[in-house]
């Protein structure tokens with residue numbers, strides 16, 4: 001696989017979004033993954049912006065603005081019958097009643113996969129298949145101002161994951177390998193909304209809950 005790869009350069013990543021005052025990061029991680037799968041692995045090859053609010057309101061396996069898991073969201077989307085576009089089911093940033101409309105579904109899932117915790121295998125999977133939904137401990141992200149984040153384990157527990165985000169690529173700056181992570185805190189946070197984090201030692205637990213939906 002190439003030394004560097006960035007799915008933003010290959011039409012598989014929508015613009016950075018903003019979850020606002022709602023703990024819906026898990027929904028953004030989920031839609032980001034499915035947006036990539038649809039653009040890369042479906043017959044249509046179209047990059048669509050998908051609805052997080054549908055997940056916040058209608059995914060009863062998760063807890064809306066109080067948190068959730070992408071792995072549970074994939075299952076909920078399959079049971080609901082698919083996911084609508086951002087435009088058809090717009091983001092409100094608060095828990096609301098479910099307004100799911102089957103006739104507006106644009107993407108259906110066929111399943112989901114767990115991805116290896118080995119970061120070399122993760123990079124190979126990403127290059128072959130697309131962006132990866134991950135859980136991470138977001139402690140260091142709250143103070144991130146740019147560069148390659150590599151906090152001490154002491155400050156960034158590998159076992160208490162509290163944030164859902166999306167790995168869209170990887171690279172190396174000099175001798176330092178890094179992941180390119182899409183966040184959902186708006187484009188003024190981090191590096192145009194992105195987090196560059198050290199690749200290779202399970203920083204902040206980013207390798208421990210890697211998942212993807214499958215679209216066909």
Ligand SMILES: CCC[C@@H](/C=C/S(=O)(=O)c1ccccc1)NC(=O)[C@H](Cc1ccccc1)NC(=O)N1CCC(N2CCOCC2)CC1
Nearest residue numbers: 023024025026066067068069134135138161162163164209
């Ligand atoms: C209150 C919810 C906060 C929200 C993200 C909010 S956030 O605003 O992005 C943020 C995160 C960190 C610091 C500051 C701000 N976090 C989540 O949704 C995280 C995201 C995550 C964690 C681990 C792996 C993947 C994804 N998930 C969670 O918070 N939860 C996971 C599911 C859990 N359920 C409990 C009952 O039994 C079923 C499971 C509820 C809590």
